Amino acid sequence: MGFKRVVVTGLGALTPIGNSVPEYWNSLINGVSGAALIKSFDTTLFKTKFACEVKNFDADAFLGRKDARKLDPFVQYALYSTEEAVKDAGLDFSKLDTSRIGVIWGSGIGGLKTFLDEVVNFAKGDGTPRFNPFFIPKMIADIAPGHISIKYGxxxxxxxxVSACASSNNSLIDSFNYIRLGKANMFISGGSEAIINEAGIGGFNAMHALSVRNEDPATASRPFDLDRDGFVAGEGAGTIILEELEHAKARGAKIYAEMMGGGMSADAYHMTAPHPDGLGAALVMKSALEDAGLTASDVDYVNVHGTSTPIGDPQEIKAIQDVFGDDIYRINISSTKSMTGHLLGAAGAVEAIASILALNHGMIPPTINHFTDDPTFDPKINFTFNKAQKRDVNIVQSNGFGFGGHNASVIFKKYEA
Known part of the structure; x- marks a missing residue:
């Protein structure tokens, strides 16, 4: 029996540059930066004082104050983006076999805010362990898909x-594989992250991973620019409804794209640094292409991991040069992290949505904040600097790489009946 075809039938997004898919896409193609001075806590003593925070999100209005207090922000974000995706897909679960609909969700860290608050409160006390009964179920990384499944039955x-910044690419790949093997009809898949708090910013500052361009936050995320100095922390969620093709057709679903394949690899090199020759990144892209039954010459656009770090960006370009050869001059490359910041475990899903929309709209989102060419990069490579570019897009590849050497790459194709 051959593999079943898997299609995308719903999208949902909560990002630093838009609280819905249309808002997110509009900001992407217009090159809007989501970075600004942090409002959620006092950054006076912190080296980095800015981030890409979610804006105008009211958890109490969305969930009700009582329920919102029981959920860490990363779960609130997951439920919010999923509600948009479920509506977008036109799903009525009362008419579907819910035993064949699952949820696979990615998060690199989970409930960091909850963990921070509870430990700080304990440290301020007299040593008596007065912990909130919701402490553990609010914090654990697996609770987001649990709440989604409970809400929709x-x-x-x-x-x-959980694979750091590759987490939600892994969630998409797992969902894809269960469906194409006939183990399920549909998955709610994606990822969420909420690490813009004292522990998140302080922790990444301690390892010198974040940009410290406090005088100009809006331009701090500069993938592939000579003066890039670290990534900009982001937060939010992205939800993608993946569905078996015949199941989607039977219920008259609109189809955004077809998921063709996914690849996974490890650098086996260093705790946080990518392999200097991009070996793991090249392996994962080749693996994804092979899984999809495609070659590099089929790809039109690569949404790169592109975090704006001095060592990460060059290694990814080395890998793309290895995989694509001369085709690297034909494709578009862009890093949407230049606008959203780095959403860690949610990055893969949010960037997959950008890639899927590029297919649908024939438009490549830009890599903004480019001011100075890095002479180590081939000037003939099209990084889609500063302005969106129109082009016919048939196949897109989206990369995600995480601390620990985790790599995951996904491929989507314009849907053909």
């Missing part, structure tokens, strides 16, 4: 993928 496979 979905009884299929349900778990979280």
């Amino acid at each position: 979905l009884r299929g496979p349900n778990f979280t993928t």
